[in-house]
Amino acid sequence: MKSADSQFENRESVVPQQPGFWRHYVFSTDHKVIGLQFLFSALIWLLMGGALAMAIRWQMAWPWTRIPIIGSWLFQSEGGQISPEFYTMLFTMHGTVMIFFVIIPLLLGAFGNYLIPLMIGARDMAFPKLNMLSYWLMWPAFISLLMAFFAPGYGPGAGWTAYPPLSTVWEASPGSGWAQTLWLISLLFVGVSSILGSINYIATILFLRAPGLDMLRLPMTIWGLLITAILQALALPVLTVALVMQLMDRHLGTGFFTPDNLIINNFETVGTVGQPLLWQHLFWFYSHPAVYIMILPIMGMVSDILCCFARKPLFGYRPMVYSMCAIAGMGFVVWGHHMFVSGMHPFMGTVFMISTMMIALPSSVKVFNWLATLWGGRIHFTTSMLFSISFISMFIIGGLSGIVMAANSIDEFVHDTYYIVAHFHYVLFGGTIMGVFSALYFWFPKMFGRMLNETAGKWHFLLTFVFLNGTFFPMHILGWRGFPRRMADPYFSGQFLDLLPLNRMITWCAFAMAAAQLIFIVNFFYSMFWGQRAGKNPWHANTLEWTVDSPPPHDNFQHIPTITRGPYEYSNPEHDEDYWPQADDSAGLEESINTPATKASER
Amino acid sequence: MLNLIGLLAQTESESLVPAAPEYRDGSYWFPEAASSFAKDVDPLFMLIFWVSLVFFAAIVGFMIYFVIKYRDRPGHKVEKSASHNTALEIAWSVLPGFLLIWFFVDGAAGFFNMRVTPGDAEQIQVIARQFNWEFHYPNGDATTELHLVRNRPVEFVMESRDVLHSFFVPAFRQKQDVVPGRYTYTWVKPTKEGIFRLYCTEYCGDSHSLMKTNVHVYNSQEERDQATFYPWEDETPIKNGQRLFNMKCSGCHNNNDVKKTGPGLGGIWGKMETLSDGSTVEVNDNYFRESLLNPGAKLVKGYANQMPSFQGKLNDDQIFWLRAYIKSLTPNAKIEDELNLPASEAREKVDTADGDKPAAE
Numbered sequence: 001m002k003s004a005d006s007q008f009e010n011r012e013s014v015v016p017q018q019p020g021f022w023r024h025y026v027f028s029t030d031h032k033v034i035g036l037q038f039l040f041s042a043l044i045w046l047l048m049g050g051a052l053a054m055a056i057r058w059q060m061a062w063p064w065t066r067i068p069i070i071g072s073w074l075f076q077s078e079g080g081q082i083s084p085e086f087y088t089m090l091f092t093m094h095g096t097v098m099i100f101f102v103i104i105p106l107l108l109g110a111f112g113n114y115l116i117p118l119m120i121g122a123r124d125m126a127f128p129k130l131n132m133l134s135y136w137l138m139w140p141a142f143i144s145l146l147m148a149f150f151a152p153g154y155g156p157g158a159g160w161t162a163y164p165p166l167s168t169v170w171e172a173s174p175g176s177g178w179a180q181t182l183w184l185i186s187l188l189f190v191g192v193s194s195i196l197g198s199i200n201y202i203a204t205i206l207f208l209r210a211p212g213l214d215m216l217r218l219p220m221t222i223w224g225l226l227i228t229a230i231l232q233a234l235a236l237p238v239l240t241v242a243l244v245m246q247l248m249d250r251h252l253g254t255g256f257f258t259p260d261n262l263i264i265n266n267f268e269t270v271g272t273v274g275q276p277l278l279w280q281h282l283f284w285f286y287s288h289p290a291v292y293i294m295i296l297p298i299m300g301m302v303s304d305i306l307c308c309f310a311r312k313p314l315f316g317y318r319p320m321v322y323s324m325c326a327i328a329g330m331g332f333v334v335w336g337h338h339m340f341v342s343g344m345h346p347f348m349g350t351v352f353m354i355s356t357m358m359i360a361l362p363s364s365v366k367v368f369n370w371l372a373t374l375w376g377g378r379i380h381f382t383t384s385m386l387f388s389i390s391f392i393s394m395f396i397i398g399g400l401s402g403i404v405m406a407a408n409s410i411d412e413f414v415h416d417t418y419y420i421v422a423h424f425h426y427v428l429f430g431g432t433i434m435g436v437f438s439a440l441y442f443w444f445p446k447m448f449g450r451m452l453n454e455t456a457g458k459w460h461f462l463l464t465f466v467f468l469n470g471t472f473f474p475m476h477i478l479g480w481r482g483f484p485r486r487m488a489d490p491y492f493s494g495q496f497l498d499l500l501p502l503n504r505m506i507t508w509c510a511f512a513m514a515a516a517q518l519i520f521i522v523n524f525f526y527s528m529f530w531g532q533r534a535g536k537n538p539w540h541a542n543t544l545e546w547t548v549d550s551p552p553p554h555d556n557f558q559h560i561p562t563i564t565r566g567p568y569e570y571s572n573p574e575h576d577e578d579y580w581p582q583a584d585d586s587a588g589l590e591e592s593i594n595t596p597a598t599k600a601s602e603r
Numbered sequence: 604m605l606n607l608i609g610l611l612a613q614t615e616s617e618s619l620v621p622a623a624p625e626y627r628d629g630s631y632w633f634p635e636a637a638s639s640f641a642k643d644v645d646p647l648f649m650l651i652f653w654v655s656l657v658f659f660a661a662i663v664g665f666m667i668y669f670v671i672k673y674r675d676r677p678g679h680k681v682e683k684s685a686s687h688n689t690a691l692e693i694a695w696s697v698l699p700g701f702l703l704i705w706f707f708v709d710g711a712a713g714f715f716n717m718r719v720t721p722g723d724a725e726q727i728q729v730i731a732r733q734f735n736w737e738f739h740y741p742n743g744d745a746t747t748e749l750h751l752v753r754n755r756p757v758e759f760v761m762e763s764r765d766v767l768h769s770f771f772v773p774a775f776r777q778k779q780d781v782v783p784g785r786y787t788y789t790w791v792k793p794t795k796e797g798i799f800r801l802y803c804t805e806y807c808g809d810s811h812s813l814m815k816t817n818v819h820v821y822n823s824q825e826e827r828d829q830a831t832f833y834p835w836e837d838e839t840p841i842k843n844g845q846r847l848f849n850m851k852c853s854g855c856h857n858n859n860d861v862k863k864t865g866p867g868l869g870g871i872w873g874k875m876e877t878l879s880d881g882s883t884v885e886v887n888d889n890y891f892r893e894s895l896l897n898p899g900a901k902l903v904k905g906y907a908n909q910m911p912s913f914q915g916k917l918n919d920d921q922i923f924w925l926r927a928y929i930k931s932l933t934p935n936a937k938i939e940d941e942l943n944l945p946a947s948e949a950r951e952k953v954d955t956a957d958g959d960k961p962a963a964e
Contacts, residue, residue: 084810084811085809088806088809157808157809158806159806163805165765165766165783166806166808172733172765172766172808174809175809259783259784259785262763262783263764263765263911264766265733265908265909266899266908266909266911275784276784277782311681312681312684313686314686315685315687316686316688316692317686317687318687319687341769341780342780343780343785343787346715349714349718350707350711350714350715353707353710353711354707357703357706358700360699360703364695364696364699365692367662368662368695371662371665371666371669372684372688374670374673375669375684376681376682376683377673377682378675378679379673379674381674389670392666393659393662393663396658396659396663397659400651400655400658400659401655403703404651404652404655407647407707407709407710407713407714408710408711408713408717409640409643409644409647409710409711409713409714409717410644410647410648410651410710412640412644412714412717412777412778413773413777416769416771417804477631480633480648481631481632481633481634481773482634482771482773482800484802485804486806487811487812488809489812490812492812492813493815495626495802571681573683578681
């Protein structure tokens with residue numbers, strides 16, 4: 001790419017500068033600082049979302065009983081127990097927080113920002129100020145969602161899917177008032193932030209690659225992030241517009257989603273000739289691709305991590321890229337499988353069914369290629385590797401149960417039951433979150449210059465893995481018994497009382513899984529300050545970020561490296577060492593001991 | 604809020620309340636198969652389940668084998684292996700494709716079967732609202748529990764009066780959203796006699812989990828008629844009231860003292876109720892009548908103003924019958940003798956009697 005080369009000649013002259021405190025740590029345009037800002041915000045919201053999940057589990061295991069310790073000050077008016085409105089808020093906010101404030105900001109905001117310029121040999125994003133804006137647009141979203149917790153009805157009460165008319169008519173439920181409006185405003189900010197971010201990522205990856213780094217030499221991580229950013233740029237405007245339409249329905253008297261002549265809670269809707277199903281189409285047109293937005297970057301990162309710790313090239317690089325593109329492309333034509341029971345024409349149902357099932361093919365290509373990557377390698381059992389391997393097996397469970405409900409006739413039965421809950425938690429927790437842990441253990445040394453403790457990491461892995469399965473696997477059983485989602489009191493009128501012991505077991509596992517994360521939190525902060533020093537390339541990995549100091553200096557590279565080979569040259573017999581970095585341009589690679597003193601002198 | 608043990612105990616001690624229905628749920632496997640759709644769902648589920656299990660075991664088995672065999676240890680070197688293998692890659696992309704086509708054909712056939720109603724089906728209109736179900740039969744009768752005849756296909760024409768709901772009977776394997784502003788359709792052919800659970804599975808508001816009812820499947824039309832469609836005039840006001848209660852009220856009110864969307868109506872006659880403004884009122888004929896015709900006027904504490912008015916929807920006879928039934932739910936309440944006579948005679952007696960004159964207008 002000639003245009004890219006000429007751009008680098010201009011950027012070569014950038015003089016590293018030391019900005020002041022505010023410009024460096026708060027209103028920074030440095031992609032690394034913004035990446036860490038996203039990382040910390042998302043991890044804090046992860047705690048929040050986890051706490052909400054624990055409260056949901058409490059209600060499923062000990063319905064209508066007082067929550068010890070916190071119950072008395074959380075729900076004074078209810079006598080220390082969860083009320084139905086509060087339960088509604090719990091599952092609404094748990095979904096919203098985990099998807100929009102944790103997983104997407106973690107993958108694209110934190111890892112995307114941190115890794116893209118480093119892995120493609122750029123000094124920063126294509127549009128650094130836009131990048132800063134996309135982080136700071138998250139703050140109005142954070143604040144407005146926090147405010148929603150204090151609005152009447154404890155918080156929004158229509159689920160994270162916000163189906164009208166429950167979400168558009170103020171009288172429909174206790175949480176359909178201001179809380180719902182704040183929820184919409186919050187997501188609107190997230191949407192705009194993510195659209196800006198994704199445009200930035202696409203531009204950066206397409207135009208700022210270092211000389212010699214052509215598209216088929218990109219690490220899979222970058223492929224994953226690129227395809228995800230394209231998905232987001234195409235799908236998210238649809239949701240954003242739908243959010244605005246719902247806001248207009250609520251405040252400006254339009255009638256996109258609310259039908260006429262409904263009497264909801266003694267309130268009559270007049271003169272609005274809307275279609276509730278329109279919202280479902282618009283919502284899922286974004287939110288199904290969002291499922292792939294939440295898994296493709298992790299698939300990329302896991303590919304890189306597997307190769308690094310198996311000391312082997314990736315098996316089938318091109319099929320891996322093509323299968324990712326196929327998953328993304330097909331991801332746009334499967335949204336209807338969320339609406340099989342909405343009254344969709346059976347013909348449309350079968351169209352969405354076949355497209356949904358076909359997505360299993362590129363996904364299985366990825367799984368087989370990962371397996372073949374392990375074959376014949378020299379496998380190092382680091383914590384990061386353990387999380388990556390478990391990502392694959394957990395993702396398989398989530399993927400296979402997806403085929404079960406892609407079959408319409410079975411979906412008629414399991415739709416809106418815990419079978420669905422089990423499925424997407426296997427994909428999003430067993431898949432994405434396990435992958436995120438893998439990536440954190442892998443890139444933490446680059447981010448903070450110190451290693452995470454491996455012993456603590458392995459305990460963290462073991463406990464998380466065991467209790468993750470203890471929590472989510474039995475939910476399949478609940479599901480095929482017909483145990484429904486989103487019920488504050490599924491045991492009402494004595495139904496499902498025989499499932500109470502199973503639910504208690506799930507809750508105990510969920511509590512244990514949450515407790516296991518304490519190990520990670522302690523490890524994270526301890527290692528950040530007192531961990532073993534990492535040096536430039538602790539894992540002997542090939543990609544460009546490992547050729548600079550840990551943490552990398554402002555503007556990343558002293559000289560933009562020239563890339564001479566692909567990212568997976570592990571154990572190449574033509575090379576002495578078992579890894580062969582992508583750039584052997586020694587200018588950017590001189591060995592330096594990573595101490596604060598030498599770092600200062602470099603500047 | 605809800606004492607489950609209390610609920611179970613309650614239903615057994617109350618003589619007028621029918622014994623707790625015997626549901627056949629239990630076990631950690633599928634609910635019992637009570638409709639013709641089980642053959643569309645269960646075998647395909649098991650097929651995909653076993654195929655998935657084989658794939659999962661194979662992949663994870665290989666993975667564990669590789670991870671152990673190729674672990675890093677002194678002297679172990681990376682083996683020379685292909686970076687890709689076109690034949691292998693095509694094989695593992697195409698072969699699962701055939702399995703998927705099999706699942707697709709099987710699933711689509713079942714889906715069409717579950718969505719296309721046979722021509723001879725009986726039509727039942729379903730009205731869903733926060734938080735109860737109402738079923739209207741071809742003969743004009745209506746109930747809040749669903750009564751079906753075994754082996755008779757029945758089509759449900761469903762509408763919602765407020766938000767989204769979803770009609771789900773696990774034993775029938777059938778589910779269909781009920782969408783406001785349009786009709787949705789579904790059908791079943793029950794194949795087993797018994798009582799099954801029907802509940803809403805689309806989140807519909809804070810009392811969503813209370814939106815449950817029963818499906819009764821009878822062996823014959825006669826049995827179904829006995830349960831619901833007897834001539835009014837021959838029965839006592841209490842019996843008629845019970846039938847009306849089941850048609851109009853039981854979606855939101857229990858006939859014992861357990862709270863549902865509205866308060867339970869068992870044992871309330873003569874009781875002092877605390878209202879939402881803090882004042883109290885005695886549950887008597889007048890309060891009963893006012894609550895039916897103008898439900899928001901004196902709201903019991905802890906409940907939303909959610910009940911629709913029955914002004915113009917119930918005639919005086921019906922209000923009288925309902926009053927008789929609800930009064931009979933309080934064990935100590937004085938039941939007038941005429942309430943145990945056939946309805947046609949009871950009405951005349953009350954009209955001519957002085958004093959405690961119920962539902963007079």
